[in-house]
Amino acid sequence: MTRIKRGYIAGKxxxxxxxxxxxxxxxxxxxxxxxxxxxxxxxxxxxxxRDRKKRGFRxxxxxxxxxxxxxxxxxxxxxxxxxxxxxxxxxLLLNRKIVAQMGILKGxxxxxxxxxxxx
Amino acid sequence: MKMVNAFNMKRAAAGLRRxxxxxxxxxxxxxxxxxxxxxxxxxxxxxxxxxxxxxTPNRDDGDMCIVLNAKDVCVTGRKLTDKVYYWHTGYVGxxxxxxxxxxxxxxxxxxxxxxxxxxxxxxxxxxDRDRKLxxxxxxxxxxxxxxxxxxxxxxxxxxxxxxxxxRAMIREQKKAELQQQNNDGTKKGKKRExxxxxx
Numbered sequence: 174m175t176r177i178k179r180g181y182i183a184g185k186x187x188x189x190x191x192x193x194x195x196x197x198x199x200x201x202x203x204x205x206x207x208x209x210x211x212x213x214x215x216x217x218x219x220x221x222x223r224d225r226k227k228r229g230f231r232x233x234x235x236x237x238x239x240x241x242x243x244x245x246x247x248x249x250x251x252x253x254x255x256x257x258x259x260x261x262x263x264x265l266l267l268n269r270k271i272v273a274q275m276g277i278l279k280g281x282x283x284x285x286x287x288x289x290x291x292x
Numbered sequence: 293m294k295m296v297n298a299f300n301m302k303r304a305a306a307g308l309r310r311x312x313x314x315x316x317x318x319x320x321x322x323x324x325x326x327x328x329x330x331x332x333x334x335x336x337x338x339x340x341x342x343x344x345x346x347x348t349p350n351r352d353d354g355d356m357c358i359v360l361n362a363k364d365v366c367v368t369g370r371k372l373t374d375k376v377y378y379w380h381t382g383y384v385g386x387x388x389x390x391x392x393x394x395x396x397x398x399x400x401x402x403x404x405x406x407x408x409x410x411x412x413x414x415x416x417x418x419x420d421r422d423r424k425l426x427x428x429x430x431x432x433x434x435x436x437x438x439x440x441x442x443x444x445x446x447x448x449x450x451x452x453x454x455x456x457x458x459r460a461m462i463r464e465q466k467k468a469e470l471q472q473q474n475n476d477g478t479k480k481g482k483k484r485e486x487x488x489x490x491x
Contacts, residue, residue, distance in 0.1 A: 233349065241345045276345045 234273040241276035259290040311423060317355045319443045323404065324361040327368060332407035334445060339421045340412065352417045358435060359427040363400040401427040
């Protein structure tokens with residue numbers, strides 16, 4: 174049998190993967206075997222963290238709402254659970270993200286809304 | 293008597309250059325008569341920046357905390373004699389210990405510092421947060437020219453005393469009253485102090 178080289182098929186495949194990994198650090202963007210591994214890991218993390226991101230942001234908004242409640246609302250003795258319950262009862266379609274952002278940017282709006290809801 | 297870990301006023305004021313932002317407030321905590329753990333948990337929330345609506349977990353945005361009167365911090369129960377601080381030096385068999393009383397005698401600021409540091413999350417920001425904590429045993433501090441804000445502790449619900457403690461307290465009160473009556477009756481001008489209990 175004549176000798177047949179494999180040609181550039183494997184190289185084409187690896188060039189695509191290398192393009193994906195081109196901005197990684199050190200050996201992770203240079204060595205072929207490591208490149209394939211790192212691409213798989215990166216895509217797995219991205220997939221998993223797309224759901225984690227939603228969790229993380231929700232927890233961040235809750236932290237921020239708690240901070241606002243603790244600081245300002247001591248006079249009315251409000252709690253996070255009370256505030257959200259009143260929001261649901263008042264049929265306001267505010268989610269935690271909006272409430273947290275309102276607390277940072279427009280604190281007065283939030284205070285007015287809270288006053289309306291509680292009483 | 294040579295104090296090895298004595299308090300150093302210069303060291304407490306140093307290191308301010310490493311803290312970046314000065315949009316931070318300077319909060320003053322007065323530890324006089326406060327219970328150790330409850331005070332430390334409030335300090336930990338302030339140092340982390342968790343009372344600000346712009347809290348971000350990957351960025352250190354806590355306020356500068358100054359704690360005064362660290363030598364007057366209280367503990368409940370028998371912790372004054374029974375609370376022991378342990379640490380291991382790394383050599384085999386060298387587990388060292390020191391009681392609360394000895395630690396207060398040596399360096400009262402370390403008590404609050406340990407309490408707060410152990411309440412902070414163990415991550416890369418912990419050292420930066422440590423740098424924002426300044427603790428002083430007395431009421432003097434070199435930060436007089438900064439805009440300081442006193443921190444008002446939230447109101448605390450003290451649980452009522454257990455029956456045995458209450459009986460002991462009533463007994464001591466009666467003893468003190470009897471002693472005072474004896475003093476007024478027989479001896480003139482001699483003052484005797486009633487024994488204080490650390491509560």
